[in-house]
Amino acid sequence: MPELPEVETIRRGLSQFIVTKKLTKTTILCEKSFQGTPLTGTVTAVRRFGKALIIDLATGWSLMIHLRMTGQLIYDGHGKERYAAGHPSDNFIAVLPNKQTRVILEFDSGTLYFNDQRKFGFIKTLPTVAVADDSFIKKLAPEPWVMSPADFYDRLQRHHNSCIKATILDQSIICGLGNIYADESLFMSHIHPERRAGSLTREEATSLLLAARAVMEQSIASGGSTMATYVKADGTKGDYLEKFAQVFRREGKPCRLCGTTIVKTRVAGRGTHICPHCQPKPEEVQNA
DNA sequence: CTAGGATCCTGTCAGC
DNA sequence: TGCTGACAGGATCCTA
Numbered sequence: 001m002p003e004l005p006e007v008e009t010i011r012r013g014l015s016q017f018i019v020t021k022k023l024t025k026t027t028i029l030c031e032k033s034f035q036g037t038p039l040t041g042t043v044t045a046v047r048r049f050g051k052a053l054i055i056d057l058a059t060g061w062s063l064m065i066h067l068r069m070t071g072q073l074i075y076d077g078h079g080k081e082r083y084a085a086g087h088p089s090d091n092f093i094a095v096l097p098n099k100q101t102r103v104i105l106e107f108d109s110g111t112l113y114f115n116d117q118r119k120f121g122f123i124k125t126l127p128t129v130a131v132a133d134d135s136f137i138k139k140l141a142p143e144p145w146v147m148s149p150a151d152f153y154d155r156l157q158r159h160h161n162s163c164i165k166a167t168i169l170d171q172s173i174i175c176g177l178g179n180i181y182a183d184e185s186l187f188m189s190h191i192h193p194e195r196r197a198g199s200l201t202r203e204e205a206t207s208l209l210l211a212a213r214a215v216m217e218q219s220i221a222s223g224g225s226t227m228a229t230y231v232k233a234d235g236t237k238g239d240y241l242e243k244f245a246q247v248f249r250r251e252g253k254p255c256r257l258c259g260t261t262i263v264k265t266r267v268a269g270r271g272t273h274i275c276p277h278c279q280p281k282p283e284e285v286q287n288a
Numbered sequence: 289c290t291a292g293g294a295t296c297c298t299g300t301c302a303g304c
Numbered sequence: 305t306g307c308t309g310a311c312a313g314g315a316t317c318c319t320a
Contacts, residue, residue: 003313032297051314068314070298087313100298118297120314136315162291171315179313241313248313269293271311295317304308 002067002086004143004176005219005240007051010073010085014055015046017075017083018107023057025106033102033116036125039063043107050140050175054131062128063105065114066136071121077110087117139172144213147174149206156205160198166268167197168212177212180241180248181219183273185211187247192279193267199282218244247273 002010026038041057048054053065053073065073072086076096096113097104103114103123114123131137141147141155152174159167167173168182177185186193188211191204200208219240241249246256251264251273260277 006313066314068296069312070314116297117299118312118314120296159290166291169314181313183313270313291320293317293319296315298312300311302308302310304306 002051002071003178003181003216004048004051005181005216006085007048007053007067008220009223010083011046011048011053013083013085014053014073014075014112017077017109018043018055018112019046021107021109023055023105023107025104027104027106028102029097029104030102030116030119032119033114033121034123039125049131049137050143050171051178052136056128060128061125062131063123063125064131064134064137065123066121067116068118068120068122070117072113072115074113074115075110076113086115141172141175143176144174144209144216147209149202149209152209153200153202153205156197156200160196162197163193163268164191164195164197164200164208165193165270165272168208169268169270174209174212176216179270180245181212181215183248184215184244184246187273187275187279188215190278192281193272193274195282215244247275249273 020042022042023040028034039057039059039061041059041061043055044058045056046053047056051066055063067073067086070087072084074082074084074096076082100115100117101113102116102119105112126134155173156167159173165182165186168177168185169179185208189204189207191200191208222240222243247262250262253262254260255262255275255278258275258277260275262273262275265272265274
C-alpha cells in the first residue's frame with residue numbers, strides 16, 4: 001500500500017534517527033518476512049529506489065526493505081517519540097511488538113519494528129554492491145521527476161494496448177505510483193483510467209506526467225497520505241488523503257471541480273475512483 | 289514481446 | 305451469532 005511518498009517519508013525520518021548508529025540485533029518473528037543473513041554494523045545511509053528502502057552498513061552489506069501492501073516501519077527511540085510510515089493503522093500507536101510484527105531491528109539508539117499484516121513485504125540482506133543488480137531494482141523505470149515528457153509518451157506507445165491505469169502502475173514503465181496516486185494523477189489530468197495508453201495525445205501524456213509529479217510532491221510535503229509520521233501520544237498523522245485527495249476513497253461524494261458524484265469501479269484488477277464528468281470514457285473521447 | 293488474470297497472506301466488512 | 309465472499313495504497317508468475 002505504501003507508495004513512493006510514504007517510503008520517502010520513512011526514509012527521511014530514519015535517516016535522522018539511525019545514520020551513524022549501530023544495528024546490534026535482529027529478531028525474526030516470521031521466517032517468510034526475512035531473507036538472508038542477519039547483519040550488524042554502523043548505518044551509513046538510508047536510500048530509496050522507487051518503493052524500496054535500502055539501509056547501508058559500514059560493513060559493505062545492506063538491508064533492502066519492501067513494504068508491499070500492508071508493511072509498516074515504526075521506529076521507537078527508546079520510549080521517546082515514534083516515527084512511523086506505511087500501512088495506516090492503530091499499530092502506529094499500539095504496544096510493540098504485536099501480532100503483526102514480523103521483524104525487530106535493534107539499534108543502539110532505538111528499535112525499528114517491521115509490521116506486515118499480509119506478509120507480502122520483506123526485508124532481505126545483500127552486499128551493498130549487489131543492490132543495483134537486484135532483480136526488482138534493476139527493472140525500475142525512472143521516477144516522474146526524472147522522466148521527460150517525450151520519454152513518457154514513447155513508453156506509453158510501447159504499451160499502446162494497455163489501459164493507461166495499468167501502465168502507470170507498472171514500475172518498469174514509470175516508477176513510484178501506486179493505486180492512490182494513479183487515480184489522483186488521472187483525475188488531475190482529466191484522463192479516464194480505461195483509455196488505451198496509445199490513445200493519449202502528447203499533450204495528455206505530458207499533463208499526466210506533470211500531475212504524477214504534483215500529487216506525489218504534495219503528499220511528501222504533507223508527510224504521506226494517511227501515514228502517521230511523528231506519532232506522539234496524541235497520534236499526529238500525515239494527512240494527504242483528508243486534505244488533498246480528489247477521488248480516492250471519495251465514491252458517492254461530489255467532485256470538487258464539477259459536483260458530479262465520484263464513482264468506484266474496477267480497472268486493471270484494482271479499485272478505481274473516477275469523476276464521470278471530468279474523466280470522459282474512451283468512446284466519449286473518440287466522439288468529441 | 290505484450291496483456292490480463294491468478295496468486296501470495298491476513299483481516300475486516302457487508303449480506304444472508 | 306456464524307458463515308461466505310469480496311476486497312485491500314503491491315508485485316510476480318503463468319497463460320495465451
